[in-house]
Amino acid sequence: MGQSPSAALDRESSFSHRFGFLSSSSLGSSEGFSDEILANRDYTAEIPDECLAYVFQFLGPGDRNRCSLVCKRWLCVDGWSRHRLSLDAQSEIEASLPSIFMRFDSVTKLTLRCTRRSISLNDGALVAISVRCQNLTRLKLRGCREISDEGMSTFAKNSKNLRKLSCGSCTFGAIALNAVLDYCSNLEELSVKRLRGIHDGAEAIEPGAAASSLKTICLKELVNGQSFEPLVVGAKNLKALKIIHCLGDWDRVLQLIGNRNRNGKENLHLNNYNSNGNNDALMEIHLERLQVSDIGLSAISKCTKIENLHIVKTPDCSNYGLVSVAEHCKLLKKLHVDGWRTNRIGDEGLVAVAKHCPNLEELVLVGVNATHLSLGAIASNCSKLERLALCGSGTIGNTEIACIAAKCMALKKLCIKGCPISDIAIEALGSGCPSLVKIKLRKCRGVSCEAGEWLREQRGSLVINMDACEVDGGFEASVSNGGIHEVGVDYPQVVSQVTDRDASTSSNGRLALLRSKFGLFASRNFVACTFRRWSNNEDSFNGNL
Numbered sequence: 048m049g050q051s052p053s054a055a056l057d058r059e060s061s062f063s064h065r066f067g068f069l070s071s072s073s074l075g076s077s078e079g080f081s082d083e084i085l086a087n088r089d090y091t092a093e094i095p096d097e098c099l100a101y102v103f104q105f106l107g108p109g110d111r112n113r114c115s116l117v118c119k120r121w122l123c124v125d126g127w128s129r130h131r132l133s134l135d136a137q138s139e140i141e142a143s144l145p146s147i148f149m150r151f152d153s154v155t156k157l158t159l160r161c162t163r164r165s166i167s168l169n170d171g172a173l174v175a176i177s178v179r180c181q182n183l184t185r186l187k188l189r190g191c192r193e194i195s196d197e198g199m200s201t202f203a204k205n206s207k208n209l210r211k212l213s214c215g216s217c218t219f220g221a222i223a224l225n226a227v228l229d230y231c232s233n234l235e236e237l238s239v240k241r242l243r244g245i246h247d248g249a250e251a252i253e254p255g256a257a258a259s260s261l262k263t264i265c266l267k268e269l270v271n272g273q274s275f276e277p278l279v280v281g282a283k284n285l286k287a288l289k290i291i292h293c294l295g296d297w298d299r300v301l302q303l304i305g306n307r308n309r310n311g312k313e314n315l316h317l318n319n320y321n322s323n324g325n326n327d328a329l330m331e332i333h334l335e336r337l338q339v340s341d342i343g344l345s346a347i348s349k350c351t352k353i354e355n356l357h358i359v360k361t362p363d364c365s366n367y368g369l370v371s372v373a374e375h376c377k378l379l380k381k382l383h384v385d386g387w388r389t390n391r392i393g394d395e396g397l398v399a400v401a402k403h404c405p406n407l408e409e410l411v412l413v414g415v416n417a418t419h420l421s422l423g424a425i426a427s428n429c430s431k432l433e434r435l436a437l438c439g440s441g442t443i444g445n446t447e448i449a450c451i452a453a454k455c456m457a458l459k460k461l462c463i464k465g466c467p468i469s470d471i472a473i474e475a476l477g478s479g480c481p482s483l484v485k486i487k488l489r490k491c492r493g494v495s496c497e498a499g500e501w502l503r504e505q506r507g508s509l510v511i512n513m514d515a516c517e518v519d520g521g522f523e524a525s526v527s528n529g530g531i532h533e534v535g536v537d538y539p540q541v542v543s544q545v546t547d548r549d550a551s552t553s554s555n556g557r558l559a560l561l562r563s564k565f566g567l568f569a570s571r572n573f574v575a576c577t578f579r580r581w582s583n584n585e586d587s588f589n590g591n592l
């Protein structure tokens with residue numbers, strides 16, 4: 048209506064030309080021919096490369112590898128759009144490096160792993176990678192024992208855009224790390240684990256050009272971790288400090304950090320101006336299996352903006368140190384305490400937390416003999432508490448759980464392991480904690496399967512995981528989901544040089560399922576894995592603890 052015959056013919060001709068088949072007037076006479084054209088047509092040919100690359104971003108490495116075999120165009124798009132790469136860093140890979148990075152020329156995040164029984168790539172290969180990967184921002188080295196201080200120093204000169212470095216089980220030492228800190232002025236995260244070149248008598252590691260940019264330092268299983276003292280103290284904007292299983296006395300280092308924050312605030316007050324540097328930026332401290340005492344805890348209490356504190360297996364820490372932290376760090380949101388059953392941290396320290404830290408959202412107590420006195424105070428005063436784990440305590444019984452059920456209105460996730468509770472505690476949870484969405488019970492012998500089934504009937508939407516019986520079918524599913532989230536979090540793996548991750552994912556899920564059925568959860572990893580995923584995935588709950 049209202050169109051000339053010529054206009055209609057033009058529109059039909061344009062339609063036919065765009066989709067590559069005949070007009071409707073000739074379609075009836077050539078129906079078989081047009082059907083063949085439609086069947087063989089590649090509809091993805093009109094998709095721009097940028098859109099195809101965007102679709103690839105939602106695929107796992109295995110699917111991307113398969114997509115790259117479809118055609119040369121998809122192979123090319125997958126190559127320049129893949130930013131993460133994980134390589135088996137054996138010495139034989141050196142000859143293939145030019146072709147690998149000719150295809151993947153946009154890599155920004157690289158992982159190099161080598162097993163103990165293999166010979167890793169050497170300095171020459173690492174330098175070649177630094178020349179070809181000009182946009183590299185993240186590097187993870189695992190077991191690359193043939194890389195020396197000279198190789199890392201040259202790499203640092205060529206990779207000035209590096210922002211994150213993680214190295215473990217390597218042989219280079221302080222010279223290499225100092226070179227990285229001198230040349231990589233944008234470095235934000237440094238993680239060092241079992242670095243063999245850091246030994247007694249090694250030179251000190253200075254912050255260098257990264258003094259202002261460094262935000263996270265993680266030190267694990269080091270013989271001479273004190274050589275990092277200048278780095279830790281000199282990082283002006285450090286936000287997270289993790290020291291795990293490192294030898295030596297760490298009270299002195301923590302005192303220097305605390306004094307730096309106190310002096311910075313005093314100077315700021317005297318000069319009465321706002322500087323660009325944040326002298327009180329430290330927000331997270333993780334101390335695990337260290338020689339640290341209440342002196343160290345009192346020192347870090349001067350870092351008043353701390354929100355996340357882990358005190359794990361530090362037998363010299365007591366209520367005194369925890370009280371000092373609670374009184375000064377009033378912004379605390381996450382507190383993990385593993386008392387190692389030394390009975391040095393208990394009600395006194397936890398009552399102080401309840402009194403001074405109203406913003407507490409997550410609390411993990413392992414081997415801490417808390418009672419209803421402290422747990423009741425926390426339940427009453429910490430109205431934002433959403434995640435709670437109580438493990439390995441002989442004093443947490445039905446009374447304490449009933450107190451939590453009656454007062455923790457915001458609690459969403461509850462984990463109880465190895466505590467002397469019975470069906471009475473489950474009955475209290477049936478009517479309490481109105482916001483509760485997940486509960487996990489492990490090694491609570493006084494709780495029967497019938498109590499779990501009753502709780503499921505009372506609160507149909509509640510996810511319940513128990514040792515003896517699994518009330519709903521969500522445990523197996525959540526285990527496999529947890530496996531997917533855990534494998535390759537930092538960098539996807541690629542087959543051969545580009546390893547497929549799918550097999551490791553499924554095997555990890557099956558292993559977790561077997562462990563769940565036979566009750567072989569290690570107490571060391573149980574709570575840490577629980578709340579690591581609870582914190583990172585607030586909207587979905589993973590059952591693999």
